[in-house]
């Protein structure tokens with residue numbers, strides 16, 4: 217069957233761009249998108265699922281791509297556990313956690329931005345990734361110095377099979393290998409220079425694309441990232457599923473708040489597209505929920521996707537529903553960045569909450585002691601006399617120091633500006649606190 221002129225034009229541009237490998241790249245592209253190249257391009261929609269062009273729409277300069285891991289055994293002679301078995305279902309479940317994570321070189325050097333993973337998915341028996349790299353890294357890949365890679369991850373527990381299988385994987389980075397042998401020799405790193413720009417331009421030309429969008433929508437992190445407090449203030453209707461067993465507070469919101477899962481409506485009730493997508497990708501992993509609740513959550517999210525025409529239903533309708541929908545301009549590769557920023561902020565919020573509780577408890581005990589402090593005695597003397605263990609001055613100083621110790625030295629590059637800023641502000645606040653407390657303590661002696 218002859219190629220339709222639309223596709224003939226694209227095919228020719230592949231030949232121009234990729235020389236001897238043109239055919240293979242062209243057919244991979246065609247297969248990925250599920251196009252029929254004997255028919256006009258207009259009217260055909262890219263197949264559901266992994267769509268390199270539709271999903272990776274960052275205005276990236278250098279992109280690399282490849283396979284980061286396969287469900288195989290890998291052997292690490294100098295590290296424990298030596299033999300690691302990667303289970304297929306585990307890789308499928310955890311693949312997306314690689315998105316937004318930093319790139320490293322030979323497992324020791326964290327490469328600075330813009331080097332990072334922008335997309336990851338599990339498909340066709342491999343963990344596939346796309347990453348943005350700077351010119352230097354792109355050069356090393358082009359020169360064949362980097363041909364393999366190796367994932368970094370945390371795991372929740374190990375299962376002993378034929379070897380040891382990590383479970384509850386959360387990827388933390390992708391290391392490019394220059395001087396280190398790969399644990400998985402089938403991993404690949406290839407340059408993907410210009411292919412996105414190229415294909416997008418061709419597709420637009422051929423399909424007579426009307427909207428010339430330019431750069432991907434600006435990410436306004438403050439609106440996109442929901443703090444724990446923000447989530448707790450949302451009404452029950454903002455969540456895909458609420459576990460039974462709670463009660464409603466005076467505002468009609470379920471307590472404890474931890475029974476509410478997968479928030480995807482913002483405070484004004486609009487569907488937030490990035491949170492809808494995240495909820496959708498996380499629902500199957502929520503094994504602490506019953507099968508029935510998970511199914512209900514999926515149905516709820518699916519109903520939104522149908523209504524909005526996203527996911528399996530094409531990307532068309534999203535922009536037309538202002539007010540009811542927000543965040544439609546956020547590219548999918550940013551979902552992972554938003555999620556990891558939120559989890560960083562949530563853990564900082566928890567630490568601050570814990571600090572608040574402990575300070576309150578200290579104040580409480582200080583007040584109790586104060587009642588029995590005689591005239592002329594200072595608060596700390598009174599406290600020390602009655603209870604040598606609880607010295608409110610020293611206790612708080614210790615607490616401040618403990619909290620300082622909890623803050624990370626630096627926030628990993630993939631996490632984003634806002635949490636990094638938050639950590640800096642907390643550190644400054646605690647250091648000031650420490651200084652005033654220390655002076656106060658000295659003054660009293």
Ligand SMILES: [Zn+2]
Nearest residue numbers: 455481516520
């Ligand atoms: Zn909903």
